[in-house]
Amino acid sequence: MFIDTLLIGISSGAIYSLMALALVLVWRSTRIVNFAQSGQAVLSTYIGYEITVKTHNYWISLPLAIVCGALIGSLVDLLFMRFLSKRIKSGPIAEIAPVIATLGLLGLIQSLIGLIWGNAFLQYASPLSAKGFTFGTHTVPFSPQNLFIVIASALVLGIFGVVFRFTNLGLSLRAASFAPEIAQLAGIRVGRVRNIGWSFAGAAGAVAGAVITPTSTLSPNSLDLLFVSGFIAAVIGGLDSLVGAVVGGLVLGIGFSFILQYISSSVTFLVGFIILMIVLLVRPRGIFGKGVGRNA
Amino acid sequence: MLNRRLTPLSRAGILAFIGFVLLILSRFVGELRNYQGAQVAVYVIAISSITLLTGYSGQISLGHGAVMAIGGYGAALSFSLWNFPFELAILFGAAVGTLSGFILGVAAARLSGPYLAGTTLALAVGLPTIADQFKVLGGEQGLSFDIGDAPTWVRKIGGADFTQYKWFFWICIIVALLSLWAITNLLHSNYGRNWRAARNNAVAASLAGINVARGKVLAFTVSSALASLAGALFGLLLGIVTPTAFPLSLSFAIVTGAVLAGVSNLAGSIVGAVVLVAIPEVSGALATHLGGSQKVTANLPGLVTSLLLILVVLFMPNGLRIKKFKGKK
Amino acid sequence: MKEGLVVKDLAIDYGSVAAVKGVSFTITPGELVAVIGSNGSGKSTLIRAISGLIAPTRGSALWNGETLLGKKPEDLVRLGIVHISEGKSVIPELTVAENLALGGIWRRDKSDVKLATQESLHIFPALTTRLEQRADSLSGGERQMLAIARALISRPQLLLLDEPSLGLAPLIIEQIFVAINNLRKKYGLTVLLVEQNAVSALKIADRGLILHLGELIRSGSPDELMQDPQLRAAYLGF
Numbered sequence: 001m002f003i004d005t006l007l008i009g010i011s012s013g014a015i016y017s018l019m020a021l022a023l024v025l026v027w028r029s030t031r032i033v034n035f036a037q038s039g040q041a042v043l044s045t046y047i048g049y050e051i052t053v054k055t056h057n058y059w060i061s062l063p064l065a066i067v068c069g070a071l072i073g074s075l076v077d078l079l080f081m082r083f084l085s086k087r088i089k090s091g092p093i094a095e096i097a098p099v100i101a102t103l104g105l106l107g108l109i110q111s112l113i114g115l116i117w118g119n120a121f122l123q124y125a126s127p128l129s130a131k132g133f134t135f136g137t138h139t140v141p142f143s144p145q146n147l148f149i150v151i152a153s154a155l156v157l158g159i160f161g162v163v164f165r166f167t168n169l170g171l172s173l174r175a176a177s178f179a180p181e182i183a184q185l186a187g188i189r190v191g192r193v194r195n196i197g198w199s200f201a202g203a204a205g206a207v208a209g210a211v212i213t214p215t216s217t218l219s220p221n222s223l224d225l226l227f228v229s230g231f232i233a234a235v236i237g238g239l240d241s242l243v244g245a246v247v248g249g250l251v252l253g254i255g256f257s258f259i260l261q262y263i264s265s266s267v268t269f270l271v272g273f274i275i276l277m278i279v280l281l282v283r284p285r286g287i288f289g290k291g292v293g294r295n296a
Numbered sequence: 297m298l299n300r301r302l303t304p305l306s307r308a309g310i311l312a313f314i315g316f317v318l319l320i321l322s323r324f325v326g327e328l329r330n331y332q333g334a335q336v337a338v339y340v341i342a343i344s345s346i347t348l349l350t351g352y353s354g355q356i357s358l359g360h361g362a363v364m365a366i367g368g369y370g371a372a373l374s375f376s377l378w379n380f381p382f383e384l385a386i387l388f389g390a391a392v393g394t395l396s397g398f399i400l401g402v403a404a405a406r407l408s409g410p411y412l413a414g415t416t417l418a419l420a421v422g423l424p425t426i427a428d429q430f431k432v433l434g435g436e437q438g439l440s441f442d443i444g445d446a447p448t449w450v451r452k453i454g455g456a457d458f459t460q461y462k463w464f465f466w467i468c469i470i471v472a473l474l475s476l477w478a479i480t481n482l483l484h485s486n487y488g489r490n491w492r493a494a495r496n497n498a499v500a501a502s503l504a505g506i507n508v509a510r511g512k513v514l515a516f517t518v519s520s521a522l523a524s525l526a527g528a529l530f531g532l533l534l535g536i537v538t539p540t541a542f543p544l545s546l547s548f549a550i551v552t553g554a555v556l557a558g559v560s561n562l563a564g565s566i567v568g569a570v571v572l573v574a575i576p577e578v579s580g581a582l583a584t585h586l587g588g589s590q591k592v593t594a595n596l597p598g599l600v601t602s603l604l605l606i607l608v609v610l611f612m613p614n615g616l617r618i619k620k621f622k623g624k625k
Numbered sequence: 626m627k628e629g630l631v632v633k634d635l636a637i638d639y640g641s642v643a644a645v646k647g648v649s650f651t652i653t654p655g656e657l658v659a660v661i662g663s664n665g666s667g668k669s670t671l672i673r674a675i676s677g678l679i680a681p682t683r684g685s686a687l688w689n690g691e692t693l694l695g696k697k698p699e700d701l702v703r704l705g706i707v708h709i710s711e712g713k714s715v716i717p718e719l720t721v722a723e724n725l726a727l728g729g730i731w732r733r734d735k736s737d738v739k740l741a742t743q744e745s746l747h748i749f750p751a752l753t754t755r756l757e758q759r760a761d762s763l764s765g766g767e768r769q770m771l772a773i774a775r776a777l778i779s780r781p782q783l784l785l786l787d788e789p790s791l792g793l794a795p796l797i798i799e800q801i802f803v804a805i806n807n808l809r810k811k812y813g814l815t816v817l818l819v820e821q822n823a824v825s826a827l828k829i830a831d832r833g834l835i836l837h838l839g840e841l842i843r844s845g846s847p848d849e850l851m852q853d854p855q856l857r858a859a860y861l862g863f
Contacts, residue, residue, distance in 0.1 A: 171726060174718075178716050178717075178718045182713060183727070184698040185678075185708050185709075186775065187731035187779060
């Protein structure tokens with residue numbers, strides 16, 4: 001029983017980590033929380049869905065959805081975010097404008113999806129079973145699809161980790177997000193690098209959408225709660241920290257799973273709120289967040 | 297219109313006059329308009345809570361829908377379970393909301409920007425689920441807040457065909473005008489100035505003797521008082537409060553309304569409220585004009601709101617400013 | 626024919642405030658020119674306009690005939706122009722090794738990057754033992770050395786130094802300036818050195834320019850400038 005709950009928690013935690021990663025990637029390079037993330041992710045998932053409808057092959061749709069996610073992320077940066085940062089410099093609107101703007105973009109994407117595909121719940125078919133593994137008479141509520149979710153997420157997070165720590169691209173990304181001016185003066189094309197960061201974030205969101213959606217249904221709003229959980233996970237882990245995104249995601253996923261099992265399903269977000277408040281009370285910048293001296 | 301050159305008394309006079317005009321107008325418009333007018337009044341109160349919190353005190357909340365829920369449930373609870381007269385029920389809801397706002401404000405004062413946004417977001421999604429847990433809150437069915445028709449003495453003033461919606465309109469307009477008066481005075485007082493000073497530069501403000509943390513808590517508390525008041529009226533208009541009556545989109549909607557008008561522009565909260573109520577209507581008409589298919593009707597309001605929002609933020613970051621008086625921002 | 630840095634009538638306005646008012650000067654290749662001025666003289670603004678961080682209101686700046694204005698800082702690095710900015714020249718969250726690596730990331734010739742890195746470490750041996758440490762654990766002087774070491778890996782031709790002595794103890798300042806002088810002679814660098822610490826700067830400079838409230842009020846050899854009584858009182862403190 002305990003193991004079951006733990007496994008489910010890891011599975012959902014992995015997804016939250018992916019969403020949190022996408023948010024942290026964009027936050028570190030732009031100081032903006034991208035509320036449109038769930039819209040970008042769900043759009044990529046819809047494209048993946050279309051491909052499965054046409055080809056009946058989940059394994060083809062997956063990488064294509066990821067590529068689309070990267071492209072969409074890049075486009076949002078080029079067409080939308082650049083413009084936004086230029087217009088909003090200071091004033092009472094500076095902190096809230098990106099929130100509203102990305103919320104607007106979210107609504108825009110979801111409305112467009114509704115106009116094209118309709119709002120009905122769709123099924124994104126995956127060859128993997130959503131029924132739990134059976135060991136003799138005992139069925140674990142952890143299915144092959146759940147296993148795939150954990151593997152895929154771990155793979156993506158691992159790849160990002162390697163890229164960030166050991167490649168020149170990762171170094172450029174980190175330099176550009178810590179100190180864009182110094183990075184410029186060192187010859188790094190910060191605009192290009194930031195765009196790559198957005199592509200990575202878009203890809204991460206697309207992976208999350210494409211692996212989780214087969215376990216439920218697809219609709220324009222189907223990833224919204226996932227985004228909220230991802231955001232909470234990112235805040236718990238500390239918005240500046242990629243490691244924090246992973247830790248936050250797992251903490252939240254496992255926490256939710258145990259609440260679901262031992263209390264009730266409806267209060268999960270209330271518990272999430274309480275977990276969040278407890279963490280922020282002790283560490284107002286999240287577990288791995290920067291110390292008090294630095295501006296958010 | 298309500299700028300700092302006016303004294304509280306003269307503001308009261310102006311608002312009373314506006315109220316009088318509106319109440320007379322209500323006799324000549326149809327049922328739908330009366331209901332929508334009441335909705336606008338409620339949104340004005342809700343949006344002004346954001347104007348105070350974000351525009352003046354610089355704190356961001358994506359969870360004020362949850363605060364509205366507290367007000368709504370508080371009012372409905374006291375009305376249904378303890379048989380409070382509806383006026384007291386509304387005040388009770390606002391009181392509960394104020395207290396909650398104080399608690400939240402204390403927690404929020406330590407949090408900045410996105411951390412506060414994340415916390416309020418979690419609250420917005422999490423709080424309504426409490427109602428499912430406790431039977432006394434009515435679960436999924438919710439609690440009734442049906443105040444029935446107007447009492448006889450009001451009907452005598454209102455005229456022969458004084459319907460329930462006209463009664464709603466009167467209640468909401470009067471409360472809205474009273475709140476607007478109170479909040480305008482507050483924003484133009486030292487409190488308002490201190491909030492803005494702290495928002496612009498917290499270090500400089502505290503060096504100048506302003507207690508920034510206390511100001512933030514006060515702002516959150518007053519803002520919650522307004523939001524929960526709006527929530528109580530919201531429940532009144534619906535006749536019932538349910539967990540789904542205060543969704544996440546409500547929190548987003550009132551922030552949207554505040555931004556449309558210029559987040560620190562109080563008079564513009566009226567514009568924002570009108571736009572929020574008008575959009576479903578306008579896009580509904582537009583959708584029928586465009587053929588009325590299911591996809592279009594369901595998604596056009598969202599498309600219009602989102603486009604409007606993006607355009608306003610990109611091109612008029614300070615909102616649709618009512619440029620009558622050029623004062624300092 | 627290599628002409629060096631030619632600045633003509635450069636002016637930079639911040640809104641209605643003229644931070645730099647029509648400055649013109651030339652630096653021939655291999656020269657080290659010190660720009661002296663107090664706070665508010667516009668010298669930092671001037672150097673930031675040359676390196677592409679801010680856009681000037683009018684005027685021109687050419688390096689070996691190529692126009693600099695309108696180009697982004699990262700493009701100018703590829704032209705051989707490296708700006709070490711005042712106060713914040715290394716990224717504290719990255720290790721020393723990573724900071725050094727930034728100097729060569731954009732370059733194609735990776736074997737020369739390796740060579741240049743070794744040369745830099747040879748010049749500043751103190752960095753060798755701290756390669757894996759975060760840059761925020763370095764002292765002010767060490768950070769300055771790291772910044773210069775990194776700049777050298779980019780194989781610069783023109784070095785723009787913005788107040789390298791800021792926040793450093795006098796002994797360290799000496800060391801840094803001696804190092805700068807040796808380096809520019811060894812590599813044939815052209816250097817524009819903006820400084821408040823006039824004495825140290827003029828000691829290693831070939832020429833000095835005095836900037837006051839955005840205007841170039843004097844230029845001359847270090848000896849000329851150091852012997853002018855007015856200037857001595859105002860900038861040199863003796």
